[in-house]
Amino acid sequence: MTARHEADPLSHRSVLLDLAVELVVVRPDGRYIDGTFGRGGHSRLMLESLSGDGRLLGIDKDPEAIAVARALAEGDSRFSWFHGSFAEIDQAATVAGWDRVDGVLLDLGVSSPQLDDPERGFSFLRDGPLDMRMNPQQSPSAAEWLATAEEREIADVIWRYGEERFSRRIARQVVARRQEAPIQTTRELAALVSDAVPKKDKHKHPATRTFQAIRMHINRELEDLEQGLSAAAQRLSPGGRLVVISFHSLEDRLVKRFMRDLARGPKIPKGIPVTADQERSAFRLASKAIRASDEEVRDNVRARSAVMRVLERVYND
Ligand SMILES: C[S@@+](CC[C@H](N)C(=O)[O-])C[C@H]1O[C@@H](n2cnc3c(N)ncnc32)[C@H](O)[C@@H]1O
CATH class of the missing domain: 1.10.150.170 (Putative methyltransferase TM0872, insert domain)
Structure with missing residues (x-):
């Protein structure tokens, strides 16, 4: 765990922080979406990797996360925010005036500040109102x-x-x-x-x-994930990447199948004549499943179940 997180024990500990950012930021002047802003651990590092022309849009359902995003936007004109679900990536990109994006990052689940605040009602370890809403x-x-x-x-x-x-x-x-x-x-x-x-x-x-x-x-987590994955993949420019970190086997299964199916390309029934162009896939898997290092797991127990997957758009459809 980096000093960045030790400074504030309540702040979210960003799993697979450096590698996720390295994989999603494919060019410093690109346009990016952090679909799960949280407390901005990934976003801040993405901004460090961007040039003056790069742009980042942070999305979160949680108004407390958005308050942090708003403060970040006040200090950095390359950053903007959208309060809503990453299932609404299309709407968020349209509001930002973007047609295509160069990368989307999703670091799924709840954040440590959500879990740690009894008033949010996420944790059975802390007594509080039975709420559990991210928004x-x-x-x-x-x-x-x-x-x-x-x-x-x-x-x-x-x-x-x-x-x-x-x-x-x-x-x-x-x-x-x-x-x-x-x-x-x-x-x-x-x-x-x-x-x-x-x-x-x-x-x-x-x-x-x-x-x-x-x-x-x-929180309609799997429904939002399904919609968010499709919308993100459709918005990617050639060379652009979708990086997803899951913590739950049901999420990871969905992400794995979604990426695998896109990378395989269109299912064309046998016997139908096609050109090589029609058969090729517009996407590829940019990496195998990536898990946190032993060191990261030692520092952050949440990293133990983290799986990161990366899809890359190769061509326009
Ligand atoms: C694991 S935390 C992300 C932490 C962040 N990467 C960081 O470095 O601080 C997940 C965040 O995503 C948000 N979230 C989860 N599902 C969402 C969705 N469908 N749409 C928007 N935000 C979502 C949660 O409210 C939470 O703030």
Whole structure:
């Protein structure tokens, strides 16, 4: 971990910082999007790699991240910000007046400041309102959703996004409990899940999977990722790169398949005559999957599950 992060223990520790920036910034005078600005660890390093003509647009759903981005923009005219989802890359690029971009970086998931602030309700380790929204201006919060969703939907979400084998029991408990009183705090939900799970994993809090699943559902994380990947790839100039860092196997699977399919090129049914041009792919995988070094994992436990993948546009479609 660099001194940059040691200075403020609450600030987000940027995983695979230097390499990600090296891979995404293909030319110093290009146009770039950091789709997950966070506290700007990657953005600041990208700006250091850009010349006076380079431009960077930072996107985040979280108003607290955007407050940091706004301050950065005041001090650096090469940087601008967009409050919204990276699923809206098209809209953000249009607002910036950009047709094509030279690189897009996505460092997925929640940031350390989000996890560490009990008021945001992301963590079962800290008691606070059961919120979990990256953008608190959007509804519903986790508490609102748990108060109204059907038992079956709750079970499905916990199973699909948390791969929690006791999802049905947990959903049943949620519905039983809310008939007495609404579930409003992280501690209440963590205790309920802990009671509902009959077999506990030694190395994991019993609520880990459930919290992760509800967070992914509330923030539409996989839906946004799917849309964001397509929009980003379409916007890339030849030579431009999409760099994605995932922390969750469901995210990484989606990223891996998306990049692999684009790099393979169009699926043309057998027997249809095509020219070499029609068969070739407009994209290539610029690298194999990259994981954090042992040193980075020692310094930052979050890096252990990080996987970085890089797609490059070779030609225009
Ligand atoms: C892991 S942190 C990124 C940290 C950042 N790279 C840094 O160096 O500070 C993820 C950030 O992305 C934001 N985020 C997650 N999904 C998003 C989405 N679909 N659209 C926009 N922002 C998103 C979160 O609010 C959070 O601030």
